[in-house]
Amino acid sequence: MSETPRTGATLVQRTIGRIERSIESGEWAVGDxxxxxxxxxEAFGVGRNTVREAVRALCHTGLLEARRGDGTYVRAASDLNAALRRRLRRAELKHVLQVRLALEREAAPAAAxxxxxxxLARILSALLARRRADEGNDPAAFVDRDLEFHRAVVxxxxxxxxxxxxxxxxxxxxxxIASLLPSWAPELPGACAHDDLAEAIARRDPEAATKAAWAHTETVEAAMARMAEQAEQAEQAEQAESGEE
Structure with missing residues (x-):
């Protein structure tokens, strides 16, 4: 049965609310x-213009994404998710890493x-897949599996x-993860932190999990330093080449 609110604006707002609830409940997942x-x-009992206005508004906020000739897709799971995505587009890598590592360090002992x-099964499965991608020299798969490991821990x-x-x-x-991958090396501090973290969580040892999470932070920071050094060397080489010309 369709609703008949007093104003068109209210009807659009209600339609927006129904779409948001479908997303937040998981009925429409991110990527769907x-x-x-x-x-x-037909489902909402409203007119086409109302649906179009509601969808357009949610595309503007970042919750939905309209793809020409392909339909409209769920881009974020909530208003918070959409707002963070907009903010992250303007964030520097070092700031993203600070937030990421802070969350991971807090999650590690709690997971234990x-x-x-x-x-635990999800964590160990992701760890094994990560190791296989590394051994198979598959950077794209390694990035995805590494992300899955950290998502599972959190x-x-x-x-x-x-x-x-x-x-x-x-x-x-x-x-x-993808940006730092070329600067990562097995000899970096805490390079085995993922294995140590998984083991600590399996043993339900929050202290060991915290130690492993901080070791992982050292790995990331060392990779960042190496990346900065490589960028500086490349810039110096470019300047030297320009001077010779």
């Missing part, structure tokens, strides 16, 4: 294409305390707000 306009008209058997923390925050920045976390 939402039903076609005609289906939404609160993880369930399903959580999810095991038992803190839904922390999990939501981390999920909101996963695209930027993936970019940060």
């Amino acid at each position: 294409r939402i039903p076609a306009e005609g289906q939404l008209v 305390v609160h993880r369930g058997e399903d959580d 999810a095991a923390s038992g803190n839904p707000l922390m999990t939501d925050l981390y999920e909101s920045i996963t695209a930027s976390v993936r970019d940060s």
